[in-house]
Amino acid sequence: MTEPTTPLTTAEPAVLQPGPLVSVSGLAKSFGDHEVLRSIDFEVDPGSVTVLIGPSGSGKTTVLRSLNALDVADAGVVRIGEVEVDFARRPVTKQEVATLRAQSGMVFQSHHLFPHLTVLENVTAGPVLAQRRDRSEVAGEARELLRLVGLEEKADAYPYQLSGGQQQRVGIARALAIRPKLMLFDEPTSALDPELVGEVLVVMKNLAAQGWTMVVVTHEIRFAQQVADQVLFMDGGVIVERGTPDEVLTRPRTERARQFLHRILDPLD
Amino acid sequence: MNDQTTQLILDSLGPLLRATVTTTIPLTIISFVLGLVLALGVALMRLSSVPVVSSLARIYVSLVRGTPLLLQLFIIYYGLPALGVRFDPFPAAVVAFTLNVGGYAAEVIRSAILSVPKGQWEAASTVGMGYVTTLRRVVLPQAVRTAIPPLSNTLISLVKDTSLASTIQVTELLRVAQEAAAPTYEFFALYGVAAVYYWVVCLVLSFVQSRLEERQNRYVAT
Numbered sequence: 001m002t003e004p005t006t007p008l009t010t011a012e013p014a015v016l017q018p019g020p021l022v023s024v025s026g027l028a029k030s031f032g033d034h035e036v037l038r039s040i041d042f043e044v045d046p047g048s049v050t051v052l053i054g055p056s057g058s059g060k061t062t063v064l065r066s067l068n069a070l071d072v073a074d075a076g077v078v079r080i081g082e083v084e085v086d087f088a089r090r091p092v093t094k095q096e097v098a099t100l101r102a103q104s105g106m107v108f109q110s111h112h113l114f115p116h117l118t119v120l121e122n123v124t125a126g127p128v129l130a131q132r133r134d135r136s137e138v139a140g141e142a143r144e145l146l147r148l149v150g151l152e153e154k155a156d157a158y159p160y161q162l163s164g165g166q167q168q169r170v171g172i173a174r175a176l177a178i179r180p181k182l183m184l185f186d187e188p189t190s191a192l193d194p195e196l197v198g199e200v201l202v203v204m205k206n207l208a209a210q211g212w213t214m215v216v217v218t219h220e221i222r223f224a225q226q227v228a229d230q231v232l233f234m235d236g237g238v239i240v241e242r243g244t245p246d247e248v249l250t251r252p253r254t255e256r257a258r259q260f261l262h263r264i265l266d267p268l269d
Numbered sequence: 270m271n272d273q274t275t276q277l278i279l280d281s282l283g284p285l286l287r288a289t290v291t292t293t294i295p296l297t298i299i300s301f302v303l304g305l306v307l308a309l310g311v312a313l314m315r316l317s318s319v320p321v322v323s324s325l326a327r328i329y330v331s332l333v334r335g336t337p338l339l340l341q342l343f344i345i346y347y348g349l350p351a352l353g354v355r356f357d358p359f360p361a362a363v364v365a366f367t368l369n370v371g372g373y374a375a376e377v378i379r380s381a382i383l384s385v386p387k388g389q390w391e392a393a394s395t396v397g398m399g400y401v402t403t404l405r406r407v408v409l410p411q412a413v414r415t416a417i418p419p420l421s422n423t424l425i426s427l428v429k430d431t432s433l434a435s436t437i438q439v440t441e442l443l444r445v446a447q448e449a450a451a452p453t454y455e456f457f458a459l460y461g462v463a464a465v466y467y468w469v470v471c472l473v474l475s476f477v478q479s480r481l482e483e484r485q486n487r488y489v490a491t
Contacts, residue, residue, distance in 0.1 A: 129398060
């Protein structure tokens with residue numbers, strides 16, 4: 001693999017205001033009869049990394065997808081920077097959803113790269129096709145982003161020609177290209193072969209070191225220990241424990257968190 | 270085969286070729302292109318979340334597919350004058366074939382759009398694209414790949430279906446062959462020539478189809 005290189009100027013996080021960048025309060029969501037989220041509250045400080053962990057079906061992905069309204073919550077308020085959407089007030093307009101969504105970059109579990117576009121075109125798609133920015137200016141910026149994720153020599157390749165880890169790194173560059181305030185990661189390494197997980201985590205760790213505000217859903221406990229400022233442990237649609245990695249991952253207070261961590265750290269026990 | 274028949278065949282090659290090039294092929298191309306535009310609109314209506322819109326599209330598709338093409342042609346050419354709408358033969362045929370292609374191709378395009386994974390719509394929207402941009406830049410380019418084989422079928426069927434226009438005075442390939450054969454009773458020879466012409470046109474289209482399919486496969490692992 002190509003090692004991701006040092007941070008670059010164009011990929012720097014936005015200038016940060018005092019106070020939390022993200023506030024979520026009273027977030028609730030049901031799919032049919034199934035209550036996926038019940039009253040989720042948390043805040044994310046600018047430049048910090050929040051990791052969401054928990055068993056599958058606990059609602060962590062839905063929390064993440066509510067932050068950019070890919071899943072529209074039934075109730076609750078989400079604020080990112082100056083943009084606030086109250087999901088209890090119906091209907092939530094397309095304009096509100098679009099404005100909220102523009103605040104964050106999203107990295108999907110199965111990357112969802114555009115297969116008919118080259119790597120470079122994938123990265124420029126947002127700025128050129130949606131934000132209508134100048135193509136040549138964006139192309140230069142996109143190449144720097146590809147350098148940041150260690151893939152500048154793959155600019156003209158199609159996604160199918162890349163490994164899973166490389167595809168995921170292009171996904172990160174594509175999300176960064178829209179100049180978001182916040183980066184969202186939905187289990188970015190869960191679909192990867194074990195030997196490809198590291199290269200993606202290294203890129204994420206570099207972003208965190210540069211001061212990006214990140215919310216990450218993951219099962220990579222070591223990543224959470226090293227990089228997270230805040231860990232939220234979810235189960236059954238609620239946040240059961242929250243705190244520093246040390247508090248939640250090393251000395252969990254609840255039995256549910258202890259069992260969950262035991263299951264993923266020592267699966268054979 | 271006697272010399273007289275051979276001569277008749279040789280004499281018919283030119284006029285039949287002319288009918289193919291000046292009528293059968295233009296009728297096919299114009300109807301197909303207009304039909305595809307119509308079909309895209311109908312397919313998007315079918316996919317609409319507004320019940321009235323999708324129902325209208327559904328009814329249209331059902332009418333087109335549920336009635337004979339020959340009857341559709343007759344209604345437009347012989348029937349509509351009763352309502353004061355009068356077409357010349359060629360435009361009448363274009364209208365009928367366009368409406369017909371619009372119905373069949375709409376279902377092809379709809380299913381091709383549905384074959385593009387939902388994640389593509391989500392990814393496009395997270396980088397800021399709206400509905401129209403996503404459709405144009407992300408979904409349709411991928412849907413084309415799925416749609417080429419069935420749309421080629423529609424096109425090849427259309428080439429042969431244009432022969433139905435002979436029944437409403439359009440001087441296309443089959444009608445010219447009929448007119449040449451009638452006074453001499455050399456039906457076998459002249460219809461044979463017409464068949465070869467249809468077949469050659471379809472062969473060319475099949476060739477174009479496989480080239481298009483190859484081109485579309487440039488971005489998928491093989």
